[in-house]
Amino acid sequence: MHTLPQQLANGLFIGSMYGLIAIGYTMVYGIVQLINFAHGEIYMTGAFGALAVWTNLPDGTSIWLALPLMLLGGAIVSVLIAIAAERFAYRPLRGAPRLAPLITAIGLSLALQQAIFLWYPGADNAKSFPQLPGGPYHVGSISIQSGDIFLVCAAVVCMIGLAAFVRTSRTGRAMQATAQDPDTAQLMGIDTNRIIVIAFAIGGFFAAVAGLASGLKYGQVKYDIGFQAGLKAFTAAVLGGIGNIYGAMLGGLVLGIAESCASAYVSNIPGMQQLGGGSWANVWAFVLLIVVLLVRPQGLLGERVADRA
Amino acid sequence: MTALLEVEDLRVAYGKIEAVKGISFSVEEGQIVTLIGTNGAGKTTTLRTLSGLLKPVGGRVSFNGKALTRVPAHRIVALGLAHSPEGRHIFPRLTIEQNLQLGAFLRKDAAGITKDIQRAYDLFPILGERRKQAAGTLSGGEQQMLAMGRALMSQPKLLMLDEPSMGLSPIMMQKIMTTIVELKSQGTTILLVEQNAQAALSLADQAHVMEIGTIKLSGTGQDLLHDEGVRKTYLGED
Numbered sequence: 001m002h003t004l005p006q007q008l009a010n011g012l013f014i015g016s017m018y019g020l021i022a023i024g025y026t027m028v029y030g031i032v033q034l035i036n037f038a039h040g041e042i043y044m045t046g047a048f049g050a051l052a053v054w055t056n057l058p059d060g061t062s063i064w065l066a067l068p069l070m071l072l073g074g075a076i077v078s079v080l081i082a083i084a085a086e087r088f089a090y091r092p093l094r095g096a097p098r099l100a101p102l103i104t105a106i107g108l109s110l111a112l113q114q115a116i117f118l119w120y121p122g123a124d125n126a127k128s129f130p131q132l133p134g135g136p137y138h139v140g141s142i143s144i145q146s147g148d149i150f151l152v153c154a155a156v157v158c159m160i161g162l163a164a165f166v167r168t169s170r171t172g173r174a175m176q177a178t179a180q181d182p183d184t185a186q187l188m189g190i191d192t193n194r195i196i197v198i199a200f201a202i203g204g205f206f207a208a209v210a211g212l213a214s215g216l217k218y219g220q221v222k223y224d225i226g227f228q229a230g231l232k233a234f235t236a237a238v239l240g241g242i243g244n245i246y247g248a249m250l251g252g253l254v255l256g257i258a259e260s261c262a263s264a265y266v267s268n269i270p271g272m273q274q275l276g277g278g279s280w281a282n283v284w285a286f287v288l289l290i291v292v293l294l295v296r297p298q299g300l301l302g303e304r305v306a307d308r309a
Numbered sequence: 310m311t312a313l314l315e316v317e318d319l320r321v322a323y324g325k326i327e328a329v330k331g332i333s334f335s336v337e338e339g340q341i342v343t344l345i346g347t348n349g350a351g352k353t354t355t356l357r358t359l360s361g362l363l364k365p366v367g368g369r370v371s372f373n374g375k376a377l378t379r380v381p382a383h384r385i386v387a388l389g390l391a392h393s394p395e396g397r398h399i400f401p402r403l404t405i406e407q408n409l410q411l412g413a414f415l416r417k418d419a420a421g422i423t424k425d426i427q428r429a430y431d432l433f434p435i436l437g438e439r440r441k442q443a444a445g446t447l448s449g450g451e452q453q454m455l456a457m458g459r460a461l462m463s464q465p466k467l468l469m470l471d472e473p474s475m476g477l478s479p480i481m482m483q484k485i486m487t488t489i490v491e492l493k494s495q496g497t498t499i500l501l502v503e504q505n506a507q508a509a510l511s512l513a514d515q516a517h518v519m520e521i522g523t524i525k526l527s528g529t530g531q532d533l534l535h536d537e538g539v540r541k542t543y544l545g546e547d
């Protein structure tokens with residue numbers, strides 16, 4: 001039986017991953033009010049991109065040396081797919097009824113899954129992924145794997161980088177303007193199409209980081225991991241307040257911790273013995289989402305719609 | 310010599326409904342030209358088309374000798390055409406200063422930008438006092454000043470103002486009108502859309518009266534100010 005600190009730590013790790021993926025949903029939504037439901041698959045292809053780099057490196061290459069190359073490979077795959085999805089699948093549908101891009105996204109998800117399933121060598125089953133050496137490390141009663149350390153560090157670095165980019169760079173300012181009033185942003189001379197592409201690209205990059213980190217953490221990847229991770233990350237984005245980048249990370253962490261604690265402790269509550277354990281974690285994740293949205297429809301850090309006008 | 314802005318037979322439609330049905334007018338450099346007309350006449354549609362936010366279904370627009378109708382909106386401000394839209398449209402969650410900086414988005418001269426921001430604060434001192442405040446917290450009239458200040462930040466040759474006096478007190482309204490005349494004297498050409506026909510006509514060199522998508526009447530500001538039809542319909546006299 002794990003201790004409470006261990007459950008919190010586990011929640012933090014998985015939550016960092018949800019948060020990284022959630023950034024992609026929230027950035028795109030914040031700028032074009034579009035839910036890119038194929039984003040889970042962008043995360044999955046990023047993991048396979050990183051794996052492909054590893055497989056093609058000479059035997060005996062140090063994992064530490066390989067890591068930056070794997071990140072680069074995964075990022076190229078994810079970012080290119082994200083940009084292509086925007087350009088060829090979503091942009092032609094801008095201004096169409098909301099159902100149209102949703103259906104497109106589902107089609108795109110299936111296509112990406114099947115592409116990996118059919119064409120990535122041996123991907124009809126789980127593919128083993130290299131793991132980081134060292135660990136587990138012990139801090140008090142908590143045991144931490146190397147992959148978890150990588151995951152949390154990656155999430156922290158990415159978040160700080162993104163916050164600095166949005167707040168201080170010229171392009172970041174243009175993104176804020178486009179999110180708040182796209183027509184007027186164009187009147188300022190901002191190429192809003194370019195800003196939208198950048199939002200998709202940043203989301204793709206974060207998804208690739210998450211894909212690499214999840215491979216390292218679990219030691220395997222599979223063509224269908226995008227569905228559930230995408231759904232959880234979308235939940236995290238809504239939970240935190242969709243459109244808000246800090247909300248996405250916070251929503252991921254809250255969701256991860258809630259899930260981890262629920263699967264460990266719910267079965268201790270008298271009469272709920274059947275409702276604990278990992279298989280119920282998804283249910284509790286959505287219960288949390290519903291409760292939060294009942295109390296705060298705009299999500300934890302979201303602004304009321306009236307404030308966005 | 311050709312005019313700074315030439316609009317010929319411009320037609321703009323929303324779906325099947327034509328909102329601007331073939332209008333022609335021009336704006337000479339250094340002039341104040343005003344479009345007045347009833348609600349829904351097509352004034353805002355005309356300005357949004359000139360700045361590229363709407364694509365016309367027909368007609369020609371040339372600005373400073375360059376055809377505009379195929380230029381994307383974000384390239385038009387670089388040509389020297391700025392648009393302060395109807396309803397202010399400031400960026401509510403950015404500060405006043407950040408809004409002004411966005412007006413200068415394409416400019417590279419940091420020193421010049423700082424100077425022009427100061428100029429906007431001199432023009433509208435309230436903006437200077439609130440510079441670090443989110444623009445969405447400003448009153449309607451203050452937002453109107455910010456929208457105008459922001460449009461000036463691109464150092465436009467032609468400034469298009471869509472109802473700059475909307476929601477302003479008579480004193481502020483007077484201030485905006487004085488500012489428009491001052492801008493003209495500094496060399497900025499102005500295309501002004503106004504509900505307050507009296508004020509607009511009295512400072513306009515040229516004026517056009519729009520009605521359901523067409524220009525019904527044109528003349529100098531003074532001519533129209535003394536035109537009986539205009540006085541009846543737009544100046545509330547009988």
Ligand SMILES: Nc1ncnc2c1ncn2[C@@H]1O[C@H](COP(=O)(O)OP(=O)(O)OP(=O)(O)O)[C@@H](O)[C@H]1O
Pocket residue numbers: 323328346347348349350351352353354355395
């Ligand atoms: N987005 C839109 N979709 C459909 N019709 C529109 C749209 N915007 C404006 N219209 C219609 O086009 C016509 C012209 O509108 P426009 O806003 O240009 O008028 P206006 O002269 O600026 O009026 P006001 O003085 O009230 O601002 C109106 O009949 C209006 O209903």
Ligand SMILES: [Mg+2]
Pocket residue numbers: 352353354395
């Ligand atoms: Mg109007």
